[in-house]
Each structure stands twice: as structure tokens, then as C-alpha cells.
Amino acid sequence: MTTSLRKIIHCDADCFYASVEMRDDSSLRGIPLAVGGQPDQRGVVATCNYEARAFGVRSAMPSAQAVKLCPDLRIIAPSMHRYQEASRRIMAIYRDYTELVEPLSLDEAYLDVTDSQRCGGSATLIAREIRARIAAEVGLTVSAGVGPNKFIAKIASDWRKPDGLFVVKPGEVDAFVAALPVERLFGVGKVTAEKLRALGVDSCADLRGHSMVDLTERFGVFGQRLYERCRGIDNREVSPDRERKSISVETTYTRDLRTLAECETALARLLRQLAERIGRARRSEPLAIAKVFVKIRFADFSRTTAEAGALGVDPAQCRELLAQAVGRKRRPVRLLGVGVRMLEAQATRQLRLFDDWDDTTQIGPSSGDNASTQI
Template sequence: MLAVDTVILYSLDIVNPDSATLPERPRKIVHLDCDCFYASVEMRDDPSLRGRPLAVGGRPDQRGVIATCNYEARKFGIHSAMSSALALRKCPGLLILPSAMDKYRAVSREIMAIYADYCPLIEPLSLDEAYLDVSASERCQGSATLIAAEIRARVAASVGVTVSAGVAPNKFIAKIASDWNKPDGLFVVRPREVDAFVAALPVSKLFGVGKVTAARFESLGVHTCADLRDWSLVDLHRQFGSFGPRLYELCRGIDRREVVPDRERKSVSVETTYATDLPSLDACMAELPGLLEQLERRIAHAQAGKTIRKLFVKIRFADFRQTTVECVGLETQPAAYRSLLEKGFARRNKPVRLLGVGVRTEQNEEVQSDLFVEI
């Protein structure tokens, strides 16, 4: 039986010894993540698909990629962002269905409506993933654990897909916890358990630690968050710059980020992966008008009066190297995109497999003179 959360006063902050501030009451954060969402919706609608390797993604003969796959497919080493052609080589019996985004969005709205019954502080991260701050919720006697369990049961019963949940005092730990008992699982990290839970985590679990940084930690003999705690704040800043203080906090389980409803959309973009590489700059330029037309339609649908601040072009070359070029701009000017494309293409001067265009909408960003930036 699930136990009601115990309310404990605690503080993980780096406390000023001269401060008389009392420790804050812990928040109750739930991270909810639908299991293999697109594939789950397809299996719900066609039960005959259950039990067989299934993926949702693009066609292998058109350089499609896997968006998601069920757990039967994952046993063959298939994962999201893998090319569909490689996925079929790993699992010749894999069924790849085309995505049906309108259907998935409709299912997502049903799920988010259930979440809204429990609290107003909901931060969607995607169609199938969200944070809830249930600290002030009176549902289920105020227990975050029981709220998460009830939400999971309701979604399974009324929507027909399973949801894994993590419950913790902050977003960082809740997100890790939701992955702990996947699929269709619930994992709770109570305030008194935070220190031991985080200490045992591999440093690769920390936000912002990718393959390069993880390899660097490995070379330095740092494997777990407990190892990282031996490093002083000064040493971490010296080794990792501005990321150092963040590492210092995360390895101690500190995450002050709030759950922010209705997050502002930062960019709008479209992109195409081509069945045959675009061999030259001229061939890329020929694709630009069609991409910009798609972008204009998407901006009209998504922007809702927001101000464009930057334009960008994304290029993935035949060798899978990728570059993004940006410039300041207040509207989608074809001439500006042509200049961005020319500059980006020159960086590798190789055939192109993917081309994308977009805008960024950071409204508080100071507009400066035209500047190209590589990301």
C-alpha cells in the first residue's frame, strides 16, 4: 500500500551561517511521463499490435528516423532518433507506423485535463511529459504519492495509456525518479531520502552532463555524485566555468527551479530530411522557398503575437556533422535566410541530408547589430 508523504522541514541550500532564515518547507513535485507515448496510442487503437516490435517514425527508404518505439522493440536495441533503416536491420520484423500528430495531440489534451484536476501548477515539457507542483493541493489528503498514483490510474482507465511518475522535493530528482520504475511505474524520493539517493547517482544523470563531460569526469576519477561532492566550489568553477556552481548544487540534490505553467515557446522551426543528399549550395537554395512557406504557416499558428528576435538555418551534412547559423532579424526575410544558408554550407562544403529554417522569440533579448553565431 502506498504511504502518505511525511512532511519534514529540511534545507538543501548552501546556507549562510550568519543568516537566521528558517529552512523552507519542502515542495512536492510530480514528474509524469507517458510510456512510449506514440506507440502506446497506436497499440491502444489497434490491440493486435501489442506484443510485437512496433515503432512510430519515418520511412526507411526516405531516411526516416524513429520517433518512439515500444518495449518489445527496445529489446533489439532500437531507440528514438535512430534511423529507421538501422532499426529494421536490428529487427527485421519491426513494424514502423507513420506518425499521426493530430491524434497524439488530442490524447495529450485529455491527459493534461486530468492533471489539471489536481493542481494549477502544470509545466508541460512535451505532449507526453509534464511537471506538477502539488505542494498546495488538497487532493488525496495532500499526499503527492497518492496524487501520482491516482493520476496514473485515471489516465490508464480513461485514456488507455500508461504513465510513469516520479515524486520528489524538486524537479531534478522527480524527473530521474520517473524513469526509475519504467514502464508503468511510480518511484518516490522523500526529503529524508534525497541525500543518499543523489549521492549514489552516476554523474552522467546530472542535467547538462553529456558524453563529453561524462568522459571528462571518468578521466578525473569521478563516477558518482558522492565522488563529485569531494570537489570544492572553487575547483568546480575552475574546471567547468559557469557550469561549476550548478554541478556543486545538483550533486547535493539542490534544484531551485519552479514549476512554470504555460512556458513561453522560444522558437518555431521546420526541417526536412532528404531521401537523396542535396549535392550543392544551389540545390539547397532551391529548397529554401518551400521551407520558408511552411515556416510562415507554422509561425502564424504558433506565435500568437510574439515578436521574432532571430532567424536561423540548421544544416546536417552527409557525414552527420551539424551546424546552425543565426542572425538578428524581426521578420522572415528570404534574403537573410539565403545569407545564413550560404554561410552555413561553407563551413563543411559537403552534400546535405537535412535542412531546416526557423525563428527564435526571446522577447527580453536585446537586439544588437547583425551577428552570425555558430551553435
């Protein structure tokens, strides 16, 4: 069982985009609301409020499907600048309590308050005060979980949503985790859950009956994580400076792109957006590109990605990758994306130590940064 003495808080704003919209427009409160693209434009729900969720509407659901489930659903376009402004204010409040803040997205973060002297050093009181301040100063509700590691804190933050606080003390971890269904373990999706059920595993208590050797043989390196998480073990640290692994932009088109020429025209626009996004990221951190890639989703919803080694974003190289990807199926294209993958931090340091590395040639951002122009 976990022996960690850390105090970790996981904070997650409740239906963030929708909450910002309801905060700024009282007429949107109390009605089923979604933020995303329109049904007639192949839109997707980015988030929705709890009134919409009662009808089965969920994030990442096609807007057309959402409207079928909830005919009175109000769908509004996202306003990212307002969401970013709210996020900045929330993150600033977190940093009043600890420097160890690891943002996962605009509306979600881990806080390590082990050494914080605020609220007498009580993680529970810190979480309670943070939630009260965000409600008063930003006008939004945040659910929080408190636990001895990131895994426990993350699970706990979902326990009393919305606008809830749940605390799992170190002595409670064993029983708390044992009762969890295996689907609550990060990385266990439908396929893995079915494999586990075939082994007679429904809960973390059941999973503990399998050795690490057994789980590793069945699930590879993921088996070790299953072995640890079902016992409440998570030694990951809260990392304020998470390494950026990729950055990309993509668009889902209201009308399919039917020729390579149409795709090339669309790619040119995406490359301009990618350059702007990379430029913003480089103002806050050094970057070194390892690969460039082009991603396609065809009209039949099949996907393909073409990538190659690169030191920067070369439009000609991207067009070649586009041609490769399009040529694999020769079908109309409904989604097109382009992006870059970064060198790992250690490799970057070695290059800068031994090579004549010119940062000005790099265009390229913390983990899996992805922008979409059509939600």
C-alpha cells in the first residue's frame, strides 16, 4: 500500500467552458447548454452543463447526436479568450498556496501542498479555502480531491462533483481503492476492462489477486501500472514544468476536401496557425523539434498519420507528407491536422551541449498541446 506522506490536491473546474458562459450570461442558466460547433457543420460538443448531461449529452459527442438526445439543447460557439482569462485567475490563486502547481488543462491542475504553511498546513483547509476564493473572485465552482498522491487526489475530485470536496486520508487509501471498479483506473478503457472481466476482475480488490508478473505478461508495461494503482501506489511528483511533447492544429471541415489541391490549400492555412501557436509557446520555453506530422480523418472516419524527422516546419515537407497520407485511401477528407513532436529534454540538453544548435531555426511547444479550429 502507499506509504507516501505527500499532500496532493487535484482541482477541476465544473463544466468549465459552459460555466464561464453561464456566469457571463444569466439567461443561459438553468437550461441545457453546450459549448461547441453547430450540428449542421459537423460540430462537436466541447463541454456541456449538468442540465444537458441529464439527457446523456457528453463532451466529444457530435453536436448532431447531442441535439437528438436533447432537442432543446442550446449550443454556443466557444470564446477561448474568456476561458483563458478565467484560467489565468484560477491558476494565480493556486500559486498563492504553493509553487508546485501542475496544470493539466485550462480548468484542471494538481497542487502539492506538502510544505505549504497556509491554513496551518492542512491540505483539506487549503482546498476548502481555494474553492471559496475561486467562487468569490472568479465566479466559478471547482471540485477538489485531497489525497496522499496524484492518483488518489484525481479520483477523489470526481467523487462529489459538481462543486464538491472529498478527502482520502492515508489510512483510508487501502479500503477506498479496493472498492473502485477497474474502469476508474486511468488507461483502462472498454477493451482492457473486458479483458480484465474475462479474468474475473471487476474491482481493484479483484485485481490485487494477480501478481505483477502475471499482469505484465498479459498487459505489458501497463501491467505494472495496474499492479500499483489497484494498491493505491503512485510515486509521480507534481511537476510545475511539464515537458512539452507536441503541438498541433486541426480542423474538421463542414464539407469534405475532395482533391489533393483542396487539401493543400487547407494545409497552408493550418501551417500559419501552427506557426503562430509555436511562436507563442517559444516565448515561454525553449523548444526543439524532432518530427513533423500530418494527420487525416477520411469521410469514412478512418484515420492516418504521416510523419518524418525535422528540425523545423518546412511547408514543402508537409505537402509531401500530406500527399502520402491522402494517397493511402484516396477518399474525401473530413479532418486535417498538422503538428510537430519535440525532442525529449535530455536529448535537447545534449544537442545544445555538443552541437552548434541554432534556436532561431526551431518552430515548434508541455505535453500534447493540440488546438482545433472546429469544435
